[in-house]
Amino acid sequence: MLLAMLYDTRSIQLVKENIESGIAEGVTYAVELMDVFLSEQLKQQVIPVIDDLSVSEKNETPGNILSTRTIGREIGS
Numbered sequence: 001m002l003l004a005m006l007y008d009t010r011s012i013q014l015v016k017e018n019i020e021s022g023i024a025e026g027v028t029y030a031v032e033l034m035d036v037f038l039s040e041q042l043k044q045q046v047i048p049v050i051d052d053l054s055v056s057e058k059n060e061t062p063g064n065i066l067s068t069r070t071i072g073r074e075i076g077s
Helices: 009-020 024-037 040-051 055-060 062-076
Strands: none
Touching (some): 024 040
C-alpha cells in the first residue's frame, strides 16, 4: 500500500491484514485503525472505498458489482 510511505509501516500492514482476512470484524477494525491515523483528507478518500460494501456483499456479488459498474458506464456514455 502506498500509505506505508506516509504512515507507520506496521500500522498499514495491520490494516492490510485485517482487510484481507475477509471477516467483517477485520474490515471494521481496519477502518477504525485508519480513522485514528489517517489525515482528514485521506479518510474522506480511502475509508469509503474500503467500507462501501460489507465483506459478505463483496464476496457474494462480485459479478453484480462488476455488472452494475459496467451498466452505469454504458448509461452515462
